[in-house]
Amino acid sequence: MKILLVEDETLLSDSIRSALVQEGFSCETALSFQEAREKLADKIYDIVVLDINLPGGLGFDLFGDIQSMDSHPGVLIISVRNSLDDKLRGLNLGADDYLVKPFHLDELLARIRSIIRRRYPQDSEELVYHNLSYDLAANQVRVNGQELKLTHSQLRILYYLLVNKNRTVSKESLSDYVLKDDIDMVDSFDYIYTHIKNLRQKLKKEGCEVSIVTMYGMGYTLKKSDGN
Amino acid sequence: MAINQYSKRFITKIKKVYVVALPILLVLTILFNNLVIDFYYKVIYRNRFKAQAEEVVSYVELTGSFPKIEGITYRPLPADTKPYSYFEYHFFDVVTVDSDFWSILFFNQHLNNKRIKEFTTTAKIKNRWYELKITKIELNEPGGPENEAVLFAVAFSLILFFLLNWGFFQFNLNRVSYNLWRPFYQNLRRINSYHIRNKEPLQLKDTHIREFELFNQAILDFTTKTQSAYNQLREFTENTAHELQTPLSILLAKVELILKRTSLESENRKELLDIKKTIVRLSGIHKGLNLLSRIRSIQYAGNIEKKEINFNELVRESLETYEELIEYRNLTVTLQADTPVLLSTNEELVRILVDNLLRNAVQHNVNQGEITIRLTSRGFEMSNTGSVVEGRTEDLFARYHTKSTDNGRLGLGLAIVEAICETLDFHCAYAYQHSQHVIRIHWQK
Numbered sequence: 099m100k101i102l103l104v105e106d107e108t109l110l111s112d113s114i115r116s117a118l119v120q121e122g123f124s125c126e127t128a129l130s131f132q133e134a135r136e137k138l139a140d141k142i143y144d145i146v147v148l149d150i151n152l153p154g155g156l157g158f159d160l161f162g163d164i165q166s167m168d169s170h171p172g173v174l175i176i177s178v179r180n181s182l183d184d185k186l187r188g189l190n191l192g193a194d195d196y197l198v199k200p201f202h203l204d205e206l207l208a209r210i211r212s213i214i215r216r217r218y219p220q221d222s223e224e225l226v227y228h229n230l231s232y233d234l235a236a237n238q239v240r241v242n243g244q245e246l247k248l249t250h251s252q253l254r255i256l257y258y259l260l261v262n263k264n265r266t267v268s269k270e271s272l273s274d275y276v277l278k279d280d281i282d283m284v285d286s287f288d289y290i291y292t293h294i295k296n297l298r299q300k301l302k303k304e305g306c307e308v309s310i311v312t313m314y315g316m317g318y319t320l321k322k323s324d325g326n
Numbered sequence: 327m328a329i330n331q332y333s334k335r336f337i338t339k340i341k342k343v344y345v346v347a348l349p350i351l352l353v354l355t356i357l358f359n360n361l362v363i364d365f366y367y368k369v370i371y372r373n374r375f376k377a378q379a380e381e382v383v384s385y386v387e388l389t390g391s392f393p394k395i396e397g398i399t400y401r402p403l404p405a406d407t408k409p410y411s412y413f414e415y416h417f418f419d420v421v422t423v424d425s426d427f428w429s430i431l432f433f434n435q436h437l438n439n440k441r442i443k444e445f446t447t448t449a450k451i452k453n454r455w456y457e458l459k460i461t462k463i464e465l466n467e468p469g470g471p472e473n474e475a476v477l478f479a480v481a482f483s484l485i486l487f488f489l490l491n492w493g494f495f496q497f498n499l500n501r502v503s504y505n506l507w508r509p510f511y512q513n514l515r516r517i518n519s520y521h522i523r524n525k526e527p528l529q530l531k532d533t534h535i536r537e538f539e540l541f542n543q544a545i546l547d548f549t550t551k552t553q554s555a556y557n558q559l560r561e562f563t564e565n566t567a568h569e570l571q572t573p574l575s576i577l578l579a580k581v582e583l584i585l586k587r588t589s590l591e592s593e594n595r596k597e598l599l600d601i602k603k604t605i606v607r608l609s610g611i612h613k614g615l616n617l618l619s620r621i622r623s624i625q626y627a628g629n630i631e632k633k634e635i636n637f638n639e640l641v642r643e644s645l646e647t648y649e650e651l652i653e654y655r656n657l658t659v660t661l662q663a664d665t666p667v668l669l670s671t672n673e674e675l676v677r678i679l680v681d682n683l684l685r686n687a688v689q690h691n692v693n694q695g696e697i698t699i700r701l702t703s704r705g706f707e708m709s710n711t712g713s714v715v716e717g718r719t720e721d722l723f724a725r726y727h728t729k730s731t732d733n734g735r736l737g738l739g740l741a742i743v744e745a746i747c748e749t750l751d752f753h754c755a756y757a758y759q760h761s762q763h764v765i766r767i768h769w770q771k
Contacts, residue, residue, distance in 0.1 A: 107572055113579035120586065178571035180616060182674060200575030200609050203582040251650045268585065270602060289654060315592050 099214060102143040103127045104134040104160070105176070106152050114147070117203045123210075131155035138163045143171045144217070145210060148193075150177040150184070161191040172213040176201065204271040208261045225260045228307040228322055232260050241304040251276050252297050255290070259310065259320040268317040294318065336505060340498055351490050355483045362479040371475075372413060379445035379460045386458065390451050397462055403448065403455040411447035509533035513542060520549065522556050523625055563619045574609050578602065614738035618745055621675065625749040630672050637667040637676075637706070641699060644680045648688055656694045663701035669769065671750055679746045682739045683708050683765060689739075690763070698762075705752075705768035712763050 101123050105111040111127050118125040126141075128134035131154030138146075138160070146164055150157040157175065164173060173193040177184065185196045194213045197206060215225075215234075225232040231240045239246045239256060248256065254276045259267060273286035276293075298310055309323045386392060392400050445460045513530045520528045528549045530542045581602045585595065624630060645652075645659065652659060669676070687697045687710035695711035743765075747754040753768040 107576060110572070110576040110579055113576065113583050117579070117583060117586070178568050178575075180613060181620065199571045200578045200605070203579055203586075249650055249653075268599075270599065270606070271582075274606065289651075292654065315595060 099123050099145065100141070100143045101125045101145045101147060101210070102134070102137055102141075102171075103147045104152065104157065105147070105149045106130060107149075114203070114206065117207065118210075121207055129153075131157075131160070134160055135163055138167065142167065142169045144169060145213060146171050146173045147206075147210070148173055148175050150175060150179055150188075158187060158191060161193075165192060172217045174206075174209055174213060176206070202271040202274055204262065204267060205275055208258060208275070211261050225257075227260060227263055227320065230260075230301070230306050230308045232257060241301065241306045244304060246300060246304055248297070248300065249293070251289075251293050252300075255293055255297060259318065263320045266313045266316050266319045272318065336502065340502070343498070347494060351487065351494070354490065355487050358486050359479045359483045362482045363475050366475040366478050370478075375443055375462065376413065376445060379447065379458075382460055383447055383449050383458060386449050386451065386456075397460060399459045399461070401457040401459070403457050405455065407448065407455050409448040409450075409455075411445070414444040414446070506535075509535065510538055513538070517545060522549070522553055523622065527553060560619065560622060563615065564623065566615075568616070570612050571609065574605055574612070578605050578609075581605065611738070614742065617678070618738065618742055621678075621742065621745045621749055624672075624675070625745070630675075630749065632670050632672055634668055634670050635673050635676065637669050638663050638701060640673075640677060640680055641701065641706075644677070644684050647681065648684055651688055652697070655688065655691060657688065657691055658694075658696045660696070660698045661701070662699065665703065667701055667703055667706075671769070675746045675750060679743055679750075679767070682743050683767075686739045686743075686765075687763075696762070704770045705766060707764060707766045709759070709762040709764040711761065714758070714761075 101118055103111060103114055103118070103125055105114065105127065106129055108129065111129065115125045115127055126137060126143075128137050131152040134148075134152070146160075148157045148160060157177070161173070164171060173195075175188045175193045175196045176199055177188075177196070178199045179185075180198050188196050194216065195209050197209055224234065229242050231243075232238075233240065237253060239248055239253065255272065258272060258275050269287055269290060273290045276290065277286055294310055301309060307323055308320055311319050311321045313319055382393070382395075382398065392398070443462045447458050449456050449458055509531055510533070513533070516528065516530060528546060530546060533539060533542065581598055584590065585598055585602070590598075641661065641663075645661070684697075687708055690712045691697065691710050692712060697708070697710045700707040700709075744754060746752075747767065750769070755766045755768075757764045757766070
């Protein structure tokens with residue numbers, strides 16, 4: 099997967115790039131509008147991570163170049179602009195997702211992975227891990243084909259863990275992803291802990307081969323259960 | 327008030343009015359003069375003459391003989407006549423002196439003229455009816471009734487002239503004060519309706535009055551300076567809120583990259599997690615400030631998009647959003663809505679308003695607490711249980727009101743609520759009733 103990162107802040111660009119490289123993506127960066135335009139004309143990318151405020155122009159104006167490419171890359175906008183107007187504008191122009199700065203790197207990676215999944219569907223619209231499957235279209239979780247009733251927050255937790263399967267997800271990024279702006283309304287770790295406890299019980303009851311493992315001091319990982 | 331262009335112009339105007347008003351006053355006085363003289367002759371003088379004539383009649387009836395006086399004639403009447411009496415007054419019969427225009431105008435022929443007065447009545451003498459006609463011809467003589475009439479008329483005219491003049495004076499006085507203060511009150515109204523958040527600078531009417539102009543200039547200078555300072559501050563807040571997100575995202579990304587390293591000691595990890603938590607909180611504050619400044623700029627621009635929205639639906643959607651958090655804290659939510667409430671307003675802002683209020687009610691609640699939402703066509707009310715607010719409740723909507731138990735978090739939620747209410751012309755109030763926090767929003771005053 100080739101990713102073009104269009105971001106004018108060198109420091110941020112570097113961090114994102116190293117995170118992407120760690121995840122096994124090949125990543126190129128563009129620091130200005132002009133540079134992004136040249137790179138888009140030169141090479142073929144699968145994903146474009148695009149900032150809106152760029153020296154030399156607005157990221158919105160790059161959509162013409164992006165759409166004219168043969169590979170039709172997926173676009174993820176990252177911007178400080180938080181207004182509904184900007185989000186709608188970006189999505190109407192053909193962006194796949196819109197992420198408001200500042201964001202957690204985990205969240206960025208999760209969004210990129212979900213774009214890839216949508217763009218290049220391997221086995222329909224489903225996330226499958228052993229006998230656990232997540233139907234993205236219907237927003238349903240099945241264990242051995244049997245539907246599992248989950249609350250909204252539990253669905254989000256499971257989705258996030260599934261997207262990051264076999265990786266450790268920190269409590270912070272998980273609670274950030276699940277609670278978003280409501281993070282300061284409750285003791286978020288306790289909230290997450292309560293939901294994870296319930297989620298574990300539900301999964302175990304249905305005989306799921308996958309379980310949520312606590313990595314002490316680091317977070318949670320979705321792993322195949324050991325034996326029992 | 328000093329004489330200036332405006333008052334000079336106004337005094338000239340009043341002078342002009344006087345030029346017209348004085349002849350009118352004069353004519354009114356003359357007409358009144360005439361009326362008074364007529365009144366004198368037809369009422370006062372007539373009664374006096376009638377009394378004289380009645381004396382003659384009583385004398386005749388008493389003595390049974392007719393006195394030989396000039397101007398009294400007798401005539402026997404048939405036996406079956408009924409008694410009668412009448413009074414006549416002529417000018418035209420015996421006119422000897424020519425009356426000119428002025429005497430007619432001023433005295434209606436009463437002066438410098440001869441008059442003939444006749445009093446006709448009946449009297450019964452020895453069972454026979456007689457007609458008595460007493461005639462008196464008068465000339466304008468010194469010491470005669472005319473002098474009395476003129477005095478009478480002049481006294482009345484003077485009183486009238488005085489009263490009319492007084493009335494006119496009062497009228498003008500009121501008009502002068504009304505006109506002189508009118509520009510002041512016009513500008514006062516403009517100043518009162520002016521708000522520093524308006525896009526348009528304050529405009530004041532030219533008064534042409536030096537003192538008012540000085541005062542207006544001072545006010546204009548003051549508001550212009552304040553407004554530009556306000557705008558600078560507003561733009562600064564907007565820009566800061568924007569610009570700070572980028573460095574924050576860099577910080578966050580760097581910290582997360584370090585956290586991803588497996589070689590990290592758990593002690594360092596904990597420190598880094600604290601840093602990360604602080605960054606996230608800082609970003610949240612900025613998001614709140616950003617929203618606040620965006621609401622202010624919507625208010626500033628003055629064009630609020632409005633559309634018909636179903637308020638009940640909106641509240642229900644908002645409740646759905648916080649469903650799990652409500653469940654997590656074991657809160658009991660009661661929604662009281664009798665009728666569907668339709669409201670023409672800005673959807674985005676109202677959504678933020680309701681979300682913020684509900685968030686507030688959930689966040690500041692106690693576990694196993696209650697939330698009651700009452701919805702009427704005039705407004706809505708959200709009450710929730712929670713700890714007692716210390717200090718003055720008026721400060722509750724103020725932007726940076728914080729409680730010590732809030733862990734240093736800024737209470738931006740209610741400031742946002744207040745800003746939205748101000749933008750949409752709603753009225754919001756807070757009360758602490760029956761150990762519940764109640765926030766009322768009214769959209770109809």
